[in-house]
Each structure stands twice: as C-alpha cells, then as structure tokens.
Amino acid sequence: MKPIALTAAVLMAGTIAGSMLLSKPAAADDHETHRAECFAPAPDSAVIEYDEREGPYRIAFVNGFAGNDWRIQAIQSAQAWAARPENAANLEEFDVVSVGDDSAAQIAAIDNFIAAGYDAITFIAVNPTAFEGVIRRADRAGTILVPFDNVLDTDQVVQVNESQFALGRLKAETVMNELGGEADKILMVNGLPGNATDRDRRLGMMSVLEEVDGLEIVEVVGNWDTGTSQRVVADALATHGQFDGVVSQHGSAGTINAMLAADHPIVPMGVDGENGVRILMDEHDIPGISASQAPAMSAIALEAAVALLQGNALPQTIFLPIPQVPAADLEAGVNYFPDLPNSFNTGTGFAECFEPFSPEELLGQSVE
Structure with missing residues (x-):
C-alpha cells in the first residue's frame, strides 16, 4: 500500500516511510476527491490517496473515554453503521474497544491492532500530540488511520471533524x-x-x-x-x-x-x-x-476508512456538514423525540453521506 499525501510538509521532506509523493502538490479544492458532498474538504486541505486494497477488511474503532452519552452514542453509531448490509459486506472483522483517558493505553491498543494486521483503525485521540510514532508504525505496516472528533496535530492522515x-x-x-x-x-x-x-x-x-x-x-x-x-x-x-x-x-x-x-x-x-x-x-x-457536534461522525470515519482502502482520494481534513435545525423547523418525532432521554443526541447522521440512523437503530446497539 502506498499512501500519497499531498501536503506542504511532505513536499518539503520528500518521501516518507512507505509513501509516495505525486509529482506536484494539489489542494482538495482543485483536485477531485471522492464524494465531496459528504467528505467536504476543510479550507486549504491537501489530498490523501492510497493504493486500492481488495476487501473485505478488518477494521477497529479504538475509543478513549466512554463515560458520557455522546461517546456512548458514537459507539452505537459505529456499530449501527457496521450492521447495515451494504457496510457489513465490506467487513471481514469489526472491533470496538474503549480504553479510558490513558493515552498510553490507547496507543497500545492501536499498536495491537496494527500488529494483528488490521487494514484500518478509527479513533478519538486521547492526546492529539502523542501519535507521531503510531503514524509511522501504521505506515510501515500498511494500516490506515482515521482519527475523528478530537483529531491529531498532523497532516499525514485523513481526519474527520466538523468545523x-x-x-x-x-x-x-x-x-x-x-x-x-x-x-x-x-x-x-x-x-x-x-x-x-x-x-x-x-x-x-x-x-x-x-x-x-x-x-x-x-x-x-x-x-x-x-x-x-x-x-x-x-x-x-x-x-x-x-x-x-x-x-x-x-x-x-x-x-x-x-x-x-x-x-x-x-x-x-x-x-x-x-x-x-x-x-x-x-x-x-x-x-x-x-x-450539534454529531456523534454519528464515528460512522463517517469508518466510511472514510473503507473509501481509502478502496483507493479513493479524500481531503486530508474533512469538515462534515453541521447538523442543524432552526427553531421554526423543530418537529416532534422528526428532529427531536419526546419519548427518548433528554441526553439523547439528535445528530443521528449526515444525510449528505448516508441515511441517518433511526433512534431505534442506535439504541438497539450494545455498548458492552
């Protein structure tokens, strides 16, 4: 697998371990990327592309802290995404682990999946500055990393967030x-x-x-x-x-x-x-x-990981559309749910990417 990372840092440094640089730089706004309506580029974002790999794939989601409703719903969203038939067809194996607030524990978990030969790993970084070594080890092993929400201080991997x-x-x-x-x-x-x-x-x-x-x-x-x-x-x-x-x-x-x-x-x-x-x-x-900052972005990170494994070009920094409802458009049973807990996050998906999850689809997932 040869990642092609079109970033200023890479242009200055030449090639990086396990990667190949295209002949000239390209920003996402002047280089065609996969499904731009969903994977919208951040301003001045570069483009990252890997060689296509045949599926199905082994993918893991390494969560950090899991003690609040947002994180629980992020896990449920990832599991709901993996359960949909169109996504399950691309998965040989899918694992979710939560490691708490310990950055060393999260890095160890990611390293374990890299060593086990997983194709891609998504995660919410406990510490955005601690992953330089992990990125190098993943690159050497051919494992794609896709952090989201609390992203990394790096331009070497595709990252998913809202602005x-x-x-x-x-x-x-x-x-x-x-x-x-x-x-x-x-x-x-x-x-x-x-x-x-x-x-x-x-x-x-x-x-x-x-x-x-x-x-x-x-x-x-x-x-x-x-x-x-x-x-x-x-x-x-x-x-x-x-x-x-x-x-x-x-x-x-x-x-x-x-x-x-x-x-x-x-x-x-x-x-x-x-x-x-x-x-x-x-x-x-x-x-x-x-x-809202939607917990369903965990599913978009998985969607991005599969897109990259299939050889598609994505912006290095993806800014998802912001789920929003003007007060005049609030409607019970449509964009809020009187029978569900107050803490339930109504950001159940991104219509620009795929059909948002129903509350039943999310709440039916186990977070054990």
Whole structure:
C-alpha cells in the first residue's frame, strides 16, 4: 500500500516511510476527491490517496473515554453503521474497544491492532500530540488511520471533524439575525477551558459578536455540562440581569432551565443538539437554532476508512456538514423525540453521506 499525501510538509521532506509523493502538490479544492458532498474538504486541505486494497477488511474503532452519552452514542453509531448490509459486506472483522483517558493505553491498543494486521483503525485521540510514532508504525505496516472528533496535530492522515469555528459562528449569526443585528448584552456559555474545541467554537462566536457596535459580551464557563451550565448561568443572571440573546456551546438544557427558573424573557438562542434542548426550545417557543457536534461522525470515519482502502482520494481534513435545525423547523418525532432521554443526541447522521440512523437503530446497539 502506498499512501500519497499531498501536503506542504511532505513536499518539503520528500518521501516518507512507505509513501509516495505525486509529482506536484494539489489542494482538495482543485483536485477531485471522492464524494465531496459528504467528505467536504476543510479550507486549504491537501489530498490523501492510497493504493486500492481488495476487501473485505478488518477494521477497529479504538475509543478513549466512554463515560458520557455522546461517546456512548458514537459507539452505537459505529456499530449501527457496521450492521447495515451494504457496510457489513465490506467487513471481514469489526472491533470496538474503549480504553479510558490513558493515552498510553490507547496507543497500545492501536499498536495491537496494527500488529494483528488490521487494514484500518478509527479513533478519538486521547492526546492529539502523542501519535507521531503510531503514524509511522501504521505506515510501515500498511494500516490506515482515521482519527475523528478530537483529531491529531498532523497532516499525514485523513481526519474527520466538523468545523468548530463554523459551528460557533453559526450559532452567533443566527442569534444576531433574530435580533436584527443589534443587541446590548449577550450571554456566551463556553466549554472546557484549554480545549481546542472550546477555543475554536468561541472564536467562531466572537467573529460575529465582536462586530456588533456597543455589545457587552458576558462569558461564563459551562464545561459542556448541563448542571454546570445551569449553575453559572443562574449566577450570571443574578449579577448581570437580562440578556438580549444567548450562545451556548453545549449543556444548553441547563442554560435554558436557569433562564426559565429566573423568569427571564424568552430570547434568541444558539444551542446544542441534545434531545432535551430541542424539547425545551419547542415547548417554550425559543427562537434560534439547534446545531450539534454529531456523534454519528464515528460512522463517517469508518466510511472514510473503507473509501481509502478502496483507493479513493479524500481531503486530508474533512469538515462534515453541521447538523442543524432552526427553531421554526423543530418537529416532534422528526428532529427531536419526546419519548427518548433528554441526553439523547439528535445528530443521528449526515444525510449528505448516508441515511441517518433511526433512534431505534442506535439504541438497539450494545455498548458492552
């Protein structure tokens, strides 16, 4: 297998172990890639392509932490993808393991699958800077790596994510459009400090809000957690009074509940895609948008791995379409589900890639 990685770093270094460089550089926007409507290139993304390999394939998903609903649904999405007949036909073997927050344990698990001759491995990196050696070992063994969600600091493998900057910007733009472009005070509920995802989402929000004349932006740290968000938003309301709008990264049900408990007027909100959030938005006629980092991207990483094994060219950095529903389009049983847990994530798939999973299809999967 000869991976062809068209990146500036590779162009400067020449060839890398087990890889072959094409004669000239190509960016994804001027080089035809496979199913661009699904595997959309990030700006200035290079292209990676491998020699075709005959299937069926042995593929593993090495998850890290599995202790929250998002990660559990990511595992269920991967299993649901593998169970669909069109995908099962390409799989000789499919394994899912979770290793916790230990980067060394995740690297060891990936190395074990490489040593066992697996064709491809997808994973959510525990530590995005610790995988340089793994990438070299996978390259020598001919194993394709496809990290997603918490991606790596590398340009040597195909990576799957949504643009966190665009996700933040979408929420802020929607709120300001609802307000006619004018506001005095906006509440911003951020995520986990020091995390690149939190940083990029905040930058996306600020790229809109900083352009609003005279706007006061009150920021609180919600840690992407419903309970924490409810507490810090309650404190912000007690300290700062009323807000014209709210942008929240995640844990937005806590944000909404704090505002309802304080009898705050209904204002436009840019919130996440948890089921309970959409139930509250529809029940209380909250204008704005629900947009999510969808756990179903675990299935897209598997889809990308198979596409690469079949010899297709993909962008090195894939930015998936952001699953989103304007408040006016919320509909019970269609994009939220009153009979399911509030923590269920409504980002059940990407229609641009394949038919989204039904809740029954996901909840029928075991995460043992």
